[in-house]
Structures are given as structure tokens and as C-alpha cells.
Amino acid sequence: MEMFDAFLARAILAGVALSLAAAPLGCFVVWRRMAYFGDATAHASILGVALSLAFALPVFIGVLLIALAMALAISALQARGQTLDTLLGVMAHSTLALGLVTVSFFSDVRIDLMAYLFGDILSVAWSDFLWIGLGLFLVVGLLGWRWSALLTCTLNRDLAQAEGINPKREQLVLTLALALIVALGIQIVGAILIAALLIIPAAAARNFANTPEAMALIAAAFGACATLGGLAASLHWDTPTGPSIICCAAALFFTSTLLGALRGRGLS
Numbered sequence: 001m002e003m004f005d006a007f008l009a010r011a012i013l014a015g016v017a018l019s020l021a022a023a024p025l026g027c028f029v030v031w032r033r034m035a036y037f038g039d040a041t042a043h044a045s046i047l048g049v050a051l052s053l054a055f056a057l058p059v060f061i062g063v064l065l066i067a068l069a070m071a072l073a074i075s076a077l078q079a080r081g082q083t084l085d086t087l088l089g090v091m092a093h094s095t096l097a098l099g100l101v102t103v104s105f106f107s108d109v110r111i112d113l114m115a116y117l118f119g120d121i122l123s124v125a126w127s128d129f130l131w132i133g134l135g136l137f138l139v140v141g142l143l144g145w146r147w148s149a150l151l152t153c154t155l156n157r158d159l160a161q162a163e164g165i166n167p168k169r170e171q172l173v174l175t176l177a178l179a180l181i182v183a184l185g186i187q188i189v190g191a192i193l194i195a196a197l198l199i200i201p202a203a204a205a206r207n208f209a210n211t212p213e214a215m216a217l218i219a220a221a222f223g224a225c226a227t228l229g230g231l232a233a234s235l236h237w238d239t240p241t242g243p244s245i246i247c248c249a250a251a252l253f254f255t256s257t258l259l260g261a262l263r264g265r266g267l268s
Contacts, residue, residue: 007122011231014124015245017132018181018188019201019223021139024216025177026202026223028143031154031212032174036085037074038195040092042182044070045191046099049116053106059116060131064183070095071175096191119190119242121231128187135184139177146173151212189242196246201226204253207260222252 029038045063052062070091077087103113115123124132143150153160153170160167185194201222202215209215230245 008231008235010124010126010129011121011241012228014128014132014188015121015227015231016224017129017136018185019197019227020220021136021184022181022198023201023205023220023223024143024147025139025174025181026198027205027212027216027219028150028154028174029178029198030202030206034174034178035195035199036088036092037071038178038182038198040074040088040095041067041071041178042185042191042194043092044095044099045182045186045194046116047095047102048099048183049186050099050102050106053103058131059186060183063186064179066095067182068176068179071179075171075175115190116186117190117192118240119186119188119193121188121241121245122234124187132184135180139180142173142177146170150174189245193242193246197223197226197249200246200249200253204249204256207256222249222256226252 029035045067048063048066049059050062051057051066052059055062074087074091100113112120149160149165150170150173152163152165153167157167160170181198182191182194185197188194189197202219204222205215205218209218226249227245229248229251230241233239233248234241234244
């Protein structure tokens with residue numbers, strides 16, 4: 001019983017910590033319409049797993065390096081006038097395919113590929129909290145430090161430049177934070193679902209928030225609720241934990257959208 005309680009406690013703490021870190025970043029992803037950007041970065045993380053196996057690195061380090069390189073490459077190509085939606089589609093699917101093919105060459109290494117694709121939050125060890133805690137601190141610290149500048153750039157780039165804010169620098173801050181979240185989230189919800197954990201709670205929070213700060217706080221609460229609900233559903237019905245968390249987040253989104261629509265019509 002104590003062992004069961006310990007692994008469940010680790011899963012809850014890891015999921016809630018990731019939700020708290022992802023919430024404010026997810027708001028910027030929604031505001032800036034960067035959903036496909038997050039998807040492309042997350043898909044590339046499987047190539048980071050292959051890099052970690054090739055050079056005997058911790059998976060977190062390999063995924064972080066590839067996610068950051070992917071995000072910076074997309075930003076650079078976009079600045080040169082490349083069509084963003086096509087570029088993201090090509091890079092997202094090609095890097096995912098390359099990562100899967102590369103991993104297949106490591107036949108002498110035992111690896112649960114499904115865990116990296118869809119997450120395995122129940123396998124989180126106490127030692128993993130070193131990386132999770134560090135990542136949480138860095139992401140929240142970065143966004144808290146640059147919140148006002150990031151918000152100004154998101155609302156009006158011309159106004160930001162007039163106030164002496166460099167939009168490219170703020171984009172770099174978001175890129176770094178996004179890479180960190182992807183590296184942290186690959187074990188918890190997996191490369192396929194981490195973008196959903198970024199986007200869905202923030203989109204759900206938008207129906208209730210009157211200020212950007214309120215939206216970030218509500219998104220954090222929704223993300224935490226989705227994590228707890230997904231874990232409970234997974235344990236009760238023996239369903240995959242990562243997808244269960246995202247299903248709970250989706251349920252919150254559709255419920256909040258319905259309530260928002262009713263409130264807008266004066267029916268609630």
C-alpha cells in the first residue's frame with residue numbers, strides 16, 4: 001500500500017507541477033496562435049530521445065537540445081519569409097519520422113517508445129523531480145520576469161518597439177520556455193500530447209477570464225484539475241494515463257465553452 005501511495009504521489013506532484021508551468025506559456029501560445037509551433041517542437045522531441053541514446057545523455061538533455069534547436073530553426077526560417085503553416089507541417093512530421101527511424105536502429109537498447117509518444121506519468125521517480133522542479137522554476141521565472149514585455153509584444157509589436165522592447169528577444173524567451181516544457185512533459189504526457197496540455201487549459205480559461213493574469217491562473221487550475229481527473233480515470237478504468245489527462249482537459253474545454261455561450265446569451 002505504501003509503494004502504491006508513493007508512486008501515485010509522485011505522479012500527482014509531477015502532473016500538477018507541469019500544469020502550473022505550462023499554464024502561462026499556454027496562454028501565450030493561444031494568444032499568438034502558436035499551436036502548430038508547439039506541435040512541431042513536441043514532435044521533434046522524439047529525435048531528442050534518439051540523440052540521448054546515441055550519446056548516452058539523460059533523455060531530458062537530448063530532448064531539450066532538439067526542441068530548442070527546432071524552435072530556433074522555425075523562428076529563423078519564418079523571419080526569412082517562409083510560409084509558416086507549410087513549414088511547420090513539413091518539419092513536424094519529418095522530424096517525428098526521423099526520430100522514430102533513428103530509435104529503431106538501437107536494437108541493443110531497451111526502450112518503451114510508447115511511453116515517449118504518449119507519456120508514462122506513473123513511472124516518474126523522485127529523482128525526476130530535480131529536472132521537473134528546475135524546469136518549473138525556469139519557465140515560471142522567465143515568464144514572470146518578461147510578462148509585461150511579452151504581453152505588450154503579443155498585443156502590439158509596434159507599441160512594444162516604441163517602448164524600447166525588442167520583439168525578437170521576447171520571441172526567444174517564449175521559444176526557450178516552450179523547449180523546456182516539451183522536455184519536461186515528454187515523460188508525463190508524451191510528445192504527441194504535450195501541445196494539447198499547453199493549449200486546451202488555456203483555451204478553456206479564456207471563457208472565464210477578464211484579464212491576462214486571470215486567464216493564466218484559471219488555466220493553471222484547469223490544468224491541475226485535468227491532471228487529477230485523468231489520473232483518477234486511469235486508475236479506475238485502467239486507461240492510458242496521458243490520453244486520459246488530455247480527455248479530461250478536453251471535457252473542461254467543452255464545458256467552459258458551453259457555459260461561456262450560455263452566459264453570453266444571458267442564460268446563466
